[in-house]
Amino acid sequence: MTLYTITFSKCAKRPALEIEAETFAKAVSGANADLIGADLSYADLRGADLRGANLNYTNLRYANLRDADLRDANLRGANLIGADLIGANLRDADLRGANLIGADLIGADLIGADLRDANLNYANLRGADLSGADLSGADFSGAIIADGWIIAKAEGQK
Numbered sequence: 001m002t003l004y005t006i007t008f009s010k011c012a013k014r015p016a017l018e019i020e021a022e023t024f025a026k027a028v029s030g031a032n033a034d035l036i037g038a039d040l041s042y043a044d045l046r047g048a049d050l051r052g053a054n055l056n057y058t059n060l061r062y063a064n065l066r067d068a069d070l071r072d073a074n075l076r077g078a079n080l081i082g083a084d085l086i087g088a089n090l091r092d093a094d095l096r097g098a099n100l101i102g103a104d105l106i107g108a109d110l111i112g113a114d115l116r117d118a119n120l121n122y123a124n125l126r127g128a129d130l131s132g133a134d135l136s137g138a139d140f141s142g143a144i145i146a147d148g149w150i151i152a153k154a155e156g157q158k
């Protein structure tokens with residue numbers, strides 16, 4: 001039996017959880033889930049319903065969040081290095097200060113998202129919708145915005 005261990009590094013009062021792989025997505029999925037500081041690196045959360053979830057400072061490094069619903073989620077300061085966010089719904093999500101280096105955001109919905117001071121170096125943003133997003137202070141150096149288009153050095157205005 002494969003187990004995932006979820007640790008809450010920023011919350012000393014919360015014990016680590018061990019969850020069977022087949023029930024893992026169900027355990028963390030659900031509107032308004034509270035996963036502050038959890039270590040979900042490499043987790044398979046494809047299609048998870050995380051609307052309004054509190055993922056503040058959560059480690060989602062290399063997590064599979066393809067087609068996940070993260071509308072209105074709090075991902076402030078989250079580690080999303082190399083995360084698969086293809087087709088994810090991040091509409092109105094709080095991604096202030098999030099680390100999205102090398103994240104795959106192809107076709108992601110980032111309408112109205114707060115990306116202030118986020119690091120999107122080398123992120124793949126082909127087909128992503130950033131309409132109305134706050135990009136103040138965000139770093140897009142090396143990001144791919146369309147086939148054959150790579151941003152050499154760019155930061156959102158403060």
